[in-house]
């Protein structure tokens with residue numbers, strides 16, 4: 001049983017009219033895995049998530065969720081998924097608690113169980129003190145937490161989170177990460193999309209990088225970094241000089257140099273050695289930062305673009 | 310399209326109804342009050358005021374004659390009113406239907422759950438109104454007891470296609486069209502305030518098309534103890550068919566809006 005993937009896709013395609021949003025992707029997500037979709041705006045992450053959630057049917061390709069076919073068993077599958085969509089769709093005129101209890105009823109959960117579940121989940125996302133208040137005046141982060149709590153009301157086999165922490169302040173993000181980490185430890189299968197590299201690195205066992213509707217790379221965060229980047233990166237800034245103008249003088253420093261509009265990235269096994277070489281060539285950068293390679297660098301390398309502008 | 314019955318489950322429909330009732334709990338006081346006040350104003354203003362100039366229609370005093378019409382049109386107006394802005398809003402701004410879409414609830418459950426809610430609202434208004442009119446002595450036959458049932462049918466017949474309309478538009482300015490070209494003419498020209506026989510022959514069939522006319526005639530026959538212009542089965546049959554078609558249209562519109 002544990003060998004059978006919970007999510008299985010082959011050649012999955014989603015077209016909107018002439019436009020192809022998802023262009024033939026293959027996926028497999030195993031039970032208990034935390035799986036991530038990483039990619040810039042318009043990459044097709046949400047379109048893919050919506051097909052997995054069984055709210056949007058694939059245009060072509062094969063898709064199996066929990067071993068079932070969404071076009072035939074959509075209702076049954078949806079009963080076993082927990083979905084946190086990219087845009088919150090809470091009932092603003094219901095209270096925080098009522099949002100959970102009414103949603104639980106959609107899954108046929110008895111009233112008493114729904115109430116108990118709501119209390120547990122409100123504790124879990126630290127909203128218990130707001131249980132009776134309306135949703136409307138809650139902050140963005142609180143609403144997001146409530147949407148995530150709502151996604152867990154039916155004790156789902158898979159929790160699907162589309163950009164769970166976008167727009168949250170750092171503190172709220174860390175709280176959410178901590179909660180999602182707890183879920184993961186309990187063995188819940190998590191599928192999430194994100195623009196944040198640190199989020200993907202923290203939470204995902206495995207991820208795919210999407211761009212233009214295709215998967216451009218996949219693997220664990222570490223293996224992606226090992227494959228597509230170097231252990232360290234040196235960020236160089238040169239006051240008034242344009243990075244592109246300095247580029248020629250950095251030939252052969254590190255393994256690769258990428259000019260960005262405001263800085264240069266030098267990919268190197270040893271950042272300090274690369275920095276020494278930069279100084280030896282008589283260059284005087286206004287700032288030097290040596291750091292470990294991240295998924296951001298992988299993404300930049302794969303797509304030639306930064307993830308968050 | 311798969312047959313409707315395979316797409317509705319009692320469990321999911323009731324869950325949707327429950328959500329609507331939970332929302333209603335916050336505003337029921339105001340709404341019960343207005344559903345009571347409006348028809349009373351109608352009766353006093355038009356029934357007694359205008360009635361004193363009109364005299365009798367078909368041998369019945371004017372108040373007794375319009376009571377069944379106002380009764381049916383109360384249900385009709387409430388059905389249309391409750392199925393416009395709220396439905397559009399639950400698609401467009403609240404996105405409640407999108408939230409339901411991610412659960413086992415199906416479009417047909419969403420439609421039926423809302424229809425049951427509107428029915429509940431209409432029955433309250435109708436029963437309150439009936440109690441008030443009984444005090445006016447305007448109910449002349451024990452058949453008046455069946456009027457809430459007929460009103461229920463009028464409610465469903467009016468609410469279902471209105472929901473379909475609301476699920477098909479993107480902006481609330483379209484509601485002005487609905488109110489001007491459907492709601493108001495329906496209220497004025499379907500036998501509520503004067504017999505449709507007074508309409509020019511060419512436009513009379515338009516009144517026959519409106520479910521409200523059939524409701525009004527059935528209600529009038531019931532409260533006055535007379536026979537309606539068409540056989541009772543024909544009036545009821547028309548209302549049932551209209552409702553069935555409306556529900557099918559609404560389910561189709563909901564499904565279309567939620568799919569992509």
Ligand SMILES: Nc1ncnc2c1ncn2[C@@H]1O[C@H](COP(=O)(O)OP(=O)(O)OP(=O)(O)O)[C@@H](O)[C@H]1O
Nearest residue numbers: 016021039040041042043044045046047048086569
């Ligand atoms: N319902 C739709 N109709 C038409 N085009 C759509 C629809 N949904 C998505 N698209 C298009 O498909 C492409 C992929 O969109 P999608 O929402 O999947 O991207 P995403 O990776 O989630 O982006 P973001 O990071 O901005 O959320 C976009 O170009 C978008 O405009």
Ligand SMILES: [Mg+2]
Nearest residue numbers: 045046047086
């Ligand atoms: Mg998205």
